[in-house]
Amino acid sequence: DDDLALLQHDGDDEDGTGAEAPLPVLAIVGRPNVGKSTLVNRILGRREAVVEDKPGVTRDRVSYPAEWSGRRFTLVDTGGWEVDVAGIDKRVAEQAEVAIALADAVVFVVDATVGSTDTDEQVVRLLHRSGKPVVLCANKVDGPAAEADAAVLWSLGLGEPHPVSALHGRGTGDLLDAILDALPETSAHGVLRPAGPRRVALVGRPNVGKSSLLNKVAGAERVVVDDVAGTTRDPVDELIELKGVPWVFVDTAGIRRRVHQTTGADFYASLRTQAAIEKAEVAVVLLDASQPMTEQDTRVVQQVIDAGRALVIAYNKWDLMDEDRRPYLEREIEKELVQVTWAPRVNISAKTGWHAERLVPALETALDSWDMRIPTGRLNAFLGELVAAHPHPLRGGKQPRILFATQASTRPPRFVVFTTGFLDPGYRRYIERRLRETFGFEGTPITISVRVRE
Ligand code: GDP
Ligand code: GDP
Numbered sequence: 001d002d003d004l005a006l007l008q009h010d011g012d013d014e015d016g017t018g019a020e021a022p023l024p025v026l027a028i029v030g031r032p033n034v035g036k037s038t039l040v041n042r043i044l045g046r047r048e049a050v051v052e053d054k055p056g057v058t059r060d061r062v063s064y065p066a067e068w069s070g071r072r073f074t075l076v077d078t079g080g081w082e083v084d085v086a087g088i089d090k091r092v093a094e095q096a097e098v099a100i101a102l103a104d105a106v107v108f109v110v111d112a113t114v115g116s117t118d119t120d121e122q123v124v125r126l127l128h129r130s131g132k133p134v135v136l137c138a139n140k141v142d143g144p145a146a147e148a149d150a151a152v153l154w155s156l157g158l159g160e161p162h163p164v165s166a167l168h169g170r171g172t173g174d175l176l177d178a179i180l181d182a183l184p185e186t187s188a189h190g191v192l193r194p195a196g197p198r199r200v201a202l203v204g205r206p207n208v209g210k211s212s213l214l215n216k217v218a219g220a221e222r223v224v225v226d227d228v229a230g231t232t233r234d235p236v237d238e239l240i241e242l243k244g245v246p247w248v249f250v251d252t253a254g255i256r257r258r259v260h261q262t263t264g265a266d267f268y269a270s271l272r273t274q275a276a277i278e279k280a281e282v283a284v285v286l287l288d289a290s291q292p293m294t295e296q297d298t299r300v301v302q303q304v305i306d307a308g309r310a311l312v313i314a315y316n317k318w319d320l321m322d323e324d325r326r327p328y329l330e331r332e333i334e335k336e337l338v339q340v341t342w343a344p345r346v347n348i349s350a351k352t353g354w355h356a357e358r359l360v361p362a363l364e365t366a367l368d369s370w371d372m373r374i375p376t377g378r379l380n381a382f383l384g385e386l387v388a389a390h391p392h393p394l395r396g397g398k399q400p401r402i403l404f405a406t407q408a409s410t411r412p413p414r415f416v417v418f419t420t421g422f423l424d425p426g427y428r429r430y431i432e433r434r435l436r437e438t439f440g441f442e443g444t445p446i447t448i449s450v451r452v453r454e
Contacts, residue, residue: 024183026066027076027099030109031092031119035139039109039166040064040075043176068176073183076102096123101409105133105182107175108158109166112138112149116156124156133182136161137175142168197239197246198367201276202255203304204286205296206269209316210255212350213286217242217249217359237279242360251276270299277303281411282310282366282443284359289347290320293332301340305445308412310366311343312443314359319349342436344443366443373410374439380405383417386434392427403453413446423450 028036043066066075076099100106108127110120127134138150141163153161162178164171202210218240236253239246254272277283283304287297304311315321321329337343344362348355374382383405392400400421408414417423417431428448435446 023065023072023074024104024186025074025076025102026105026107026179026183027103028107028109029096029099029123030137031111031117031123034109034111034114035166036109039107039137039139039164039172042166042169042172043068043075068180071180071183092119093122093126096126100126100130100132101414103132104184105135105179106130107135107137107179109137109139110153110156110161111140112146112153112161112163113140115149115152120156124158127158134158135175135178135182137166138163139166141165141171143170197248198282198363199237199248199250199280200363201250201280201283201309202252202286203273203276203283203300204316205294205300208286208288209350210286213314213316213348213356214238214249214252214255216350216353216356243357245360247363250279270303273300274303274307277307277309280309281370282312282363283307284312284314284363286314286316286350288317289315289329290317290322290325292328293336298336301337305340308445308447310363310370310412310444311340312359312362312366313337313340313343313345315345315347316350318347319352319354321347342442342444362443369441369444370411370413372413372439372441372444374407374413376406379407379415382435382438383431386431390430392423395421395424400452412444413441415446415448416451417448418451418453420453422452 136158138161142165150163162175238252346358403418405417
């Protein structure tokens with residue numbers, strides 16, 4: 001409990017609930033030993049000494065207040081996060097992913113004397129995918145002779161490598177200037193999502209009723225032709241008003257243009273599904289209530305989870321549902337949909353329009369959960385109670401302790417739990433179950449990553 005109390009230090013205004021706009025967040029990422037901690041200390045300068053006055057706090061800190069040229073920002077240091085020697089690539093990439101998710105801009109540190117490694121390239125791919133501004137720091141350039149090593153790093157495709165010696169301070173001023181250029185004025189975290197209609201994908205295997213549902217929905221309601229402010233819409237998307245609220249149905253061209261099934265069509269159908277899911281915020285997976293579930297159905301559900309999108313399950317063709325099939329359906333739900341018991345389910349008939357109006361509330365519930373942020377204080381109070389009521393089982397006389405947790409991002413909610421040892425998979429599931437019981441999260445996948453520290 002003491003730990004949890006101690007670790008709530010960061011709560012200045014990180015949930016964005018205070019009057020002041022949240023400070024932009026800068027994450028320092030890179031492989032172990034490239035000099036991240038040295039750089040963090042260099043950037044913090046004397047400020048860190050202040051932190052060290054409070055014993056026990058420094059070691060457990062994740063983020064620090066920093067300032068350069070009168071601009072303040074929050075610095076996230078991944079240097080203290082333990083990385084296993086086994087499976088090191090994966091863990092570096094995982095850490096980088098969480099840090100990138102937390103950040104408004106990223107400093108990617110590479111050891112210029114070593115050059116870029118496979119692990120570096122993995123992180124580069126993550127950075128490219130994130131679309132976040134990146135400042136490339138070529139560290140350990142202690143003198144002019146090493147400048148050439150830095151220039152080689154242009155090949156990473158992250159723009160200009162900034163030659164720096166974090167150890168001696170060489171080049172750090174220029175690096176910080178570049179950082180300030182890259183950082184937005186305020187953080188996007190805790191700020192409401194951009195305005196504009198919410199984006200929904202109708203997905204499911206061929207013949208499940210996607211185009212029928214689209215027609216039913218578009219037929220009963222108004223299809224908006226004029227542009228709504230803040231909408232980025234492809235011609236393949238349709239803007240449909242449901243009960244006065246516009247929604248973007250993505251990739252409807254693919255649904256309307258009923259592609260003739262040929263060899264290999266499966267593969268392309270799957271790609272198209274993937275693309276639609278990625279463009280959407282919430283996906284409605286249609287299942288045929290009158291037919292046994294197939295592997296293709298489970299694959300689509302899995303695609304939505306893997307993409308981290310909100311999920312609604314619609315059992316279509318309910319008008320064809322034979323009461324004799326009911327027990328089989330229930331068993332299927334228990335067996336095939338056990339990993340998505342949190343998804344709202346609606347029974348509909350796209351043909352008759354029966355219950356179609358129930359889709360909208362389900363979509364709204366799922367999206368609210370997808371957007372939900374649990375304030376750090378509340379999250380840690382919840383974990384404190386959870387641990388008190390049901391401690392992690394002893395393992396070899398030892399017990400991993402939970403130090404602190406934070407919700408690193410929303411859409412979908414991602415949690416990072418800092419501990420003194422690995423948590424059993426069963427205990428992780430217990431945490432997820434309790435999180436859902438306590439806070440809801442109906443209709444959204446959530447992820448929990450565990451960071452083990454000394
Ligand atoms: P991290 O694991 O990425 O946080 O790396 P550290 O900051 O702990 O640094 C790893 C090692 O590299 C330490 O021995 C540092 O002293 C050394 N180091 C860091 N920056 C520099 C630098 O600019 N030049 C040189 N020569 N060594 C450095
Ligand atoms: P898609 O390939 O997923 O777009 O599926 P379609 O919308 O083209 O539907 C395939 C077939 O199922 C068509 O013959 C539809 O008329 C039929 N169908 C779709 N929804 C329903 C429903 O709710 N009830 C019944 N009885 N048939 C449906």
